[in-house]
Amino acid sequence: MTILRLQEFQVFALKPFNLEVNNEIVFLTGASGAGKSLLLRAIADLIMHNGEAYLDEKKCSDINPVQWRKWVGFLPAESAWWRDKVGDHFSAEDHPYLALLNLPADCLQWDVARCSTGEKQRLAIVRLLAQQPKVLLLDEPTASLDPVSVELVESLVIDYANKFNVPVIWVSHDASQIKRLSQREFKIKENEICEVMA
Amino acid sequence: MNVISLSPLDLSMAAILVLVLAFISLILKLDLASRIVIAAVRTVVQLVLIGLVLKALFAQVNLLYVAALSIFMLLVAGREVMARQQRRFGGLWGYGLGTLSMFISSFTLTIYALIVVVSTDPWYTPQYAIPLLGMMLGNTMTGVSLALDKLTTTAWQQRAVIEARLILGQDWRTAIGDITRDSVRIGMIPMINAMAAAGIVSLPGMMTGQILSGTEPLEAVKYQILIMFLITAGTGFSAIIATWIGARRLFDDRQRLRLERLS
Numbered sequence: 001m002t003i004l005r006l007q008e009f010q011v012f013a014l015k016p017f018n019l020e021v022n023n024e025i026v027f028l029t030g031a032s033g034a035g036k037s038l039l040l041r042a043i044a045d046l047i048m049h050n051g052e053a054y055l056d057e058k059k060c061s062d063i064n065p066v067q068w069r070k071w072v073g074f075l076p077a078e079s080a081w082w083r084d085k086v087g088d089h090f091s092a093e094d095h096p097y098l099a100l101l102n103l104p105a106d107c108l109q110w111d112v113a114r115c116s117t118g119e120k121q122r123l124a125i126v127r128l129l130a131q132q133p134k135v136l137l138l139d140e141p142t143a144s145l146d147p148v149s150v151e152l153v154e155s156l157v158i159d160y161a162n163k164f165n166v167p168v169i170w171v172s173h174d175a176s177q178i179k180r181l182s183q184r185e186f187k188i189k190e191n192e193i194c195e196v197m198a
Numbered sequence: 199m200n201v202i203s204l205s206p207l208d209l210s211m212a213a214i215l216v217l218v219l220a221f222i223s224l225i226l227k228l229d230l231a232s233r234i235v236i237a238a239v240r241t242v243v244q245l246v247l248i249g250l251v252l253k254a255l256f257a258q259v260n261l262l263y264v265a266a267l268s269i270f271m272l273l274v275a276g277r278e279v280m281a282r283q284q285r286r287f288g289g290l291w292g293y294g295l296g297t298l299s300m301f302i303s304s305f306t307l308t309i310y311a312l313i314v315v316v317s318t319d320p321w322y323t324p325q326y327a328i329p330l331l332g333m334m335l336g337n338t339m340t341g342v343s344l345a346l347d348k349l350t351t352t353a354w355q356q357r358a359v360i361e362a363r364l365i366l367g368q369d370w371r372t373a374i375g376d377i378t379r380d381s382v383r384i385g386m387i388p389m390i391n392a393m394a395a396a397g398i399v400s401l402p403g404m405m406t407g408q409i410l411s412g413t414e415p416l417e418a419v420k421y422q423i424l425i426m427f428l429i430t431a432g433t434g435f436s437a438i439i440a441t442w443i444g445a446r447r448l449f450d451d452r453q454r455l456r457l458e459r460l461s
Contacts, residue, residue, distance in 0.1 A: 076358070082362070128366070
């Protein structure tokens with residue numbers, strides 16, 4: 001059981017706030033430019049921020065940043081690749097998650113340049129989960145996917161979260177998706193982060 | 199062996215060629231005529247000045263004067279490195295990074311060459327120290343500015359990649375590793391090419407100068423080899439130092455990529 005706790009957490013123009021996420025899927029919404037992605041980036045300690053993030057009461061600023069980022073699995077809205085072959089971005093040979101997202105086993109031999117946006121996005125999700133993160137921060141993970149893949153990604157994330165008791169913060173603009181999956185929802189409005197009551 | 203002394207008249211015959219070139223570029227609307235003339239005038243003034251300085255310096259062998267001129271040359275080279283950066287580090291770092299890395303490698307290697315290789319007495323004999331250091335600085339300057347420019351512009355373009363690698367739990371050194379390697383390589387390649395082509399494609403300037411002034415060709419060749427080795431090592435070391443410090447500076451103590459440190 002992992003708990004992500006943010007205390008007086010403050011980044012960008014957003015007002016400081018407190019948040020505790022247990023094993024649940026928390027949706028984060030708000031207009032474009034409201035600071036949703038910045039908030040996720042700050043929790044992953046990729047950008048400067050004030051306040052403190054805790055993982056099972058371990059303070060972010062006490063933990064080696066490399067270790068922290070391995071625990072806090074952040075999926076940016078756009079995946080980035082730096083080698084020619086897909087497989088060069090994966091440490092192991094065999095990834096059970098590939099099949100769950102409808103990716104053939106030989107996709108690790110593919111050239112990154114020839115992958116579609118949707119394929120890259122699904123590969124990025126597998127790449128992230130392969131690190132066994134203790135927390136998931138997902139920035140519009142399904143925005144570039146077709147309806148079938150959206151469903152696959154949703155169930156993979158839910159299964160992963162339940163199996164390993166992982167807190168999930170999920171940024172989405174898709175109202176039906178939020179309705180489908182959300183256990184709690186927070187909205188950024190006028191620089192304030194407020195819980196949306198069902 | 200005597201050097202044929204050039205009179206001002208001889209030089210003005212050469213200057214006519216530059217003027218003709220400026221005139222032709224005026225006709226061709228190259229928009230370069232004034233720049234050619236200004237650059238030519240700068241050459242004359244700067245070289246005459248340094249000639250006078252060297253003459254005074256050679257007249258009395260004084261470590262203090264040699265050191266002062268060396269520092270001045272270093273500072274000018276540092277400024278030049280900064281001016282050649284498209285995206286440079288903000289604040290003192292913009293100037294200090296290139297200057298420091300050139301200082302470390304150029305000064306160390308020049309002093310090494312003076313004491314161990316040439317064995318001049320005293321080691322700071324200006325006739326050897328100043329030209330050696332000048333050639334070191336001139337070349338390391340190119341290496342450092344190429345390497346730093348590559349580092350900062352690539353890091354800027356590949357922000358998403360660097361951050362993606364950090365996100366997946368790589369440390370800063372690995373996350374920017376490809377970029378630092380490319381940067382060092384870019385900084386070192388001109389000198390490696392120069393070594394490979396030396397004597398076949400071009401006669402190196404220093405050797406040409408020595409031969410013109412009557413030095414026996416094989417003696418000039420030996421000095422040229424010394425210089426090439428020194429410059430290659432100096433360029434390589436300073437490119438490595440500058441790239442390493444620069445890459446470190448792109449990240450903070452929490453290993454976050456801090457591109458806002460570039461201006």
